[in-house]
Amino acid sequence: MAVGILGTKLGMTQVFDETGLAVPVTVIQAGPCPITQIKTRSTDGYTAVQIGFGETRVKSLSKPELGHLAKSSSVPLRHLTEMRQYLPSEDYSVYELGQEIKADIFEAGQVVDVTGTSIGKGFAGYQKRHNFARGPMSHGSKNHRAPGSTGAGTTPGRVYPGKRMAGRLGGTQVTIKKLIVVRVDVERNLILIKGAVPGKPGALVQIMPAKKVGR
């Protein structure tokens, strides 16, 4: 995992590509994210950088938080995230304390992963939450949105843990992989990503260079 960036989802629109096709994009205000801490193998046991995002008031942070930020002489920040080095090939020695990570770390056409909190759907039933099939709505059927069987009878005499049932849906961390960057506006700190990203406008999202899965 190389270093990515934090941002705020602003909303969606569409842009025209060079062939004139309309491309749906999500606009994200990303960064600038100052580096607030650098972790090294010798001091912390692993290599990582901590970046911050979202300027806030001094009043809304605690003394320990302000003390931590004072070390990198940065403004009060609402969000801090650690980006850890996993591959030895990644060079983390180029990063310095207080250095700002901007949207220009990405370029148009790059493949990225976007992490955010999905929209909360509340208490959802079987069809909405787990894509169960619905029963017939007519012909005398009274089985419309019921779950069906939840398991065998006397043996085992209980429902197995992990059985998919109704409950809270959404509001959890979701990563959408392999999204394509359409445009980067460094002056206004904007990144346009093709397709939808988790959360509503105003939500915090994390953009990372795509993680290679498998071979």
Next chain:
Amino acid sequence: MKAQELIRSLEAEQMKSDLPILHVGDTVRVGVKIREGDKERTQPYEGVIIAKGSAGVTANITVRRVFQNVGVERVFLMHSPRIESIKVLRRGRVRRAKLYYLRDRVGKATRLKQRFDRPL
């Protein structure tokens, strides 16, 4: 800038400023750029606007025409670079925002009254 203002300003970069004012019921001729191999040419498409949709850069019109006894409806993104030109040929007088009732009519019944108070 606020989120909506930023998105509007992004859209404004791609919007055309020379589009005519279009109303539902107008007969228009749309010049559509099409690609054949390496060559690019403009194909005209003529018909009645039966619906307008969306705003901003996504603004679109649905244009209906009857071609060889088959009804054809095409949706055009007005600000798309693939649309070369839109020309108003006739202004129609209608009392609906969506003229979907034209789909159920054939021949003479599909005529719309012309109005003259709007310039072409």
